Amino acid sequence: MQNINFLPWIGKNYQTGLGPKGLRVLVLGESHYCFTLGQGKCPGCSLKNCIAAGFTKEDFEQQTIEYIKDILYNNKGLPYQQTALSFERAIVGKKKLTQAEREDFWNSVIFYNYIQKSLPKLDGKRTEFTVNDLVGSDSAFDFILGTYLPDLIIVWGFRLFKILPPWGSVRSELELPSGEKTDIRMYYVCGKSIPAIKVAHPSCPKGRQWEYWHQFYDVFLN
Numbered sequence: 665m666q667n668i669n670f671l672p673w674i675g676k677n678y679q680t681g682l683g684p685k686g687l688r689v690l691v692l693g694e695s696h697y698c699f700t701l702g703q704g705k706c707p708g709c710s711l712k713n714c715i716a717a718g719f720t721k722e723d724f725e726q727q728t729i730e731y732i733k734d735i736l737y738n739n740k741g742l743p744y745q746q747t748a749l750s751f752e753r754a755i756v757g758k759k760k761l762t763q764a765e766r767e768d769f770w771n772s773v774i775f776y777n778y779i780q781k782s783l784p785k786l787d788g789k790r791t792e793f794t795v796n797d798l799v800g801s802d803s804a805f806d807f808i809l810g811t812y813l814p815d816l817i818i819v820w821g822f823r824l825f826k827i828l829p830p831w832g833s834v835r836s837e838l839e840l841p842s843g844e845k846t847d848i849r850m851y852y853v854c855g856k857s858i859p860a861i862k863v864a865h866p867s868c869p870k871g872r873q874w875e876y877w878h879q880f881y882d883v884f885l886n
Contacts (some may be wrong), residue, residue: 666800667801668807669725669781670725670777672729672775672812673774673775675771675772677771682769684886687816688812688814688816689814689817690773690817691773691775691776693775693776694779694824696727698783698785700717708781709781711725732775735749746872747865748866753878755881756769757875757878798827806829806831813853816858819861821863821871828860832849833849835848835850840883861884
């Protein structure tokens with residue numbers, strides 16, 4: 665997989681799809697954070713440096729997969745887990761999911777981080793990415809879309825939506841009956857039109873307003 669460092673989480677029921685319409689959904693996160701980088705113990709994110717720091721090739725490649733497994737099977741509501749918890753609440757539309765509901769959701773989607781380099785974990789802050797962090801991300805994203813052909817994309821974060829590849833352009837808006845709006849970017853892959861919705865990153869204060877975002881998902885996914 666060209667330029668893909670962190671293998672995507674692919675739910676075992678992805679091909680069956682999510683919800684009554686059986687939609688194949690790609691959940692597009694922004695990036696991983698690395699405590700080793702944040703503590704200055706590594707010169708930069710790469711497989712070579714990760715192995716030199718005492719980790720394995722599998723540790724490096726499986727970070728996305730292990731994050732979702734942790735949400736599914738070791739969910740203790742810890743700070744680093746809150747992002748996924750806020751998101752799944754917004755999708756399902758309830759504050760506390762049963763284990764069956766959680767497994768049903770994550771096993772029906774793909775989760776993939778657009779930036780294919782880990783960013784340093786800094787205390788209490790979302791780390792800003794650089795131009796160098798983005799190298800290869802567009803071609804890797806293209807590969808993911810062409811390989812898995814999702815029906816819909818959910819883009820975590822306004823700043824990620826802004827820097828997505830230019831071959832997807834903002835075509836429309838999704839508007840609620842209340843007048844609230846968000847942008848839709850359309851991608852064309854293998855003769856297929858794939859809409860991508862812009863939502864606030866579920867780790868930020870606005871993104872944690874799961875009841876608000878559920879209104880958009882209720883329209884986008886149905």
